[in-house]
Amino acid sequence: ARLAAALAVALIAAPLAGHAADDIQERTLKFGYSTFEAHPLGQGANKFVALVDEKSGGKIKMKVYPATQLGSETQTISATQGGVQDIVGTSTAPIVGLVKEYAIFDLPFLLANEKQADSLVDGPVGQALLAKLQDKNLVGLCFFENGFRNVTNSKHPINTAEDVSGLKIRVMQNPVYIDAFKMLGANAVPMPWPEVYTALESGAIDAQENPFGIIYVNKLNEVQKYVSVTKHAYSPWAVMMSKKLWDKLSPTEQKIFMDSCNEAKLYQRQVSRAEDAKIIAELKARGMQINEPTPAQLAELKAKMQPVIAKYSETLGADLVKQAQDSI
Numbered sequence: 354a355r356l357a358a359a360l361a362v363a364l365i366a367a368p369l370a371g372h373a374a375d376d377i378q379e380r381t382l383k384f385g386y387s388t389f390e391a392h393p394l395g396q397g398a399n400k401f402v403a404l405v406d407e408k409s410g411g412k413i414k415m416k417v418y419p420a421t422q423l424g425s426e427t428q429t430i431s432a433t434q435g436g437v438q439d440i441v442g443t444s445t446a447p448i449v450g451l452v453k454e455y456a457i458f459d460l461p462f463l464l465a466n467e468k469q470a471d472s473l474v475d476g477p478v479g480q481a482l483l484a485k486l487q488d489k490n491l492v493g494l495c496f497f498e499n500g501f502r503n504v505t506n507s508k509h510p511i512n513t514a515e516d517v518s519g520l521k522i523r524v525m526q527n528p529v530y531i532d533a534f535k536m537l538g539a540n541a542v543p544m545p546w547p548e549v550y551t552a553l554e555s556g557a558i559d560a561q562e563n564p565f566g567i568i569y570v571n572k573l574n575e576v577q578k579y580v581s582v583t584k585h586a587y588s589p590w591a592v593m594m595s596k597k598l599w600d601k602l603s604p605t606e607q608k609i610f611m612d613s614c615n616e617a618k619l620y621q622r623q624v625s626r627a628e629d630a631k632i633i634a635e636l637k638a639r640g641m642q643i644n645e646p647t648p649a650q651l652a653e654l655k656a657k658m659q660p661v662i663a664k665y666s667e668t669l670g671a672d673l674v675k676q677a678q679d680s681i
């Protein structure tokens with residue numbers, strides 16, 4: 354009887370084990386993104402890779418291609434749509450060219466702190482936006498964070514709109530950013546990230562805006578003197594998979610990717626937030642001058658950018674804007 358019981362267990366267990374093994378295939382995937390591996394985004398990417406490896410029993414490997422090795426953000430998004438690249442991580446701003454509702458994240462001064470950012474991206478608005486990528490041959494897995502954006506420039510500290518007026522500032526390829534900086538009187542130039550350092554170095558542009566982490570790993574202190582802590586917008590960073598690949602995955606594999614991304618994002622955001630204080634000290638040591646506009650000055654900048662929110666409330670729908678405001 355004992356033998357029979359053992360056999361029964363073996364018979365039940367064997368097909369289950371076989372099924373599970375077939376469910377995960379050996380794969381080597383390409384994961385490209387724009388920033389450096391040492392950046393908190395790169396650290397989050399490595400965490401994601403390690404979790405997928407672990408949860409797949411070592412069967413699914415992802416090779417990372419940091420630092421725009423596979424191209425700019427818009428180029429790598431296209432490659433992922435076409436299935437040439439398997440996974441891509443980018444700031445959400447360039448996604449607006451595909452799914453216009455992503456502009457909701459770019460509305461100036463929408464978010465005041467990281468708690469609000471998490472509520473927005475992990476709540477119904479963010480999750481609906483991830484789902485919307487399916488129509489564009491992409492599967493949105495989760496959001497990491499690039500972070501709150503600050504303006505750097507080569508001329509003077511920025512506290513007021515007059516300080517921004519006349520500056521030639523590089524912005525991401527996104528209409529909300531172009532409009533927002535135009536409201537302050539700047540000459541806003543959309544430009545892919547890989548061209549920015551050289552353009553700052555040659556003086557073709559005076560200014561750019563990015564979170565502290567990007568300023569630091571790209572050594573913008575070599576070509577920019579001033580950082581002004583404007584926190585005028587928050588950049589989420591979307592981790593997306595080619596839908597062509599996703600459709601070939603078993604449900605087990607799909608779950609591994611979703612679970613790993615959602616686990617990695619918590620780690621990534623924690624690293625991102627912990628590093629900011631260290632980076633500020635290091636940028637000062639490298640000779641950058643860092644200033645913080647007063648709350649009244651920030652309120653004035655926000656008021657100047659208000660027409661942008663009104664404009665996009667029309668194109669995106671007042672409902673979506675309200676839903677975003679309510680969820681934070």
Ligand code: EAX
Nearest residue numbers: 387388443444525546563
């Ligand atoms: O994805 O283009 C940008 O300014 C982005 O923030 C940066 O490349 C990180």
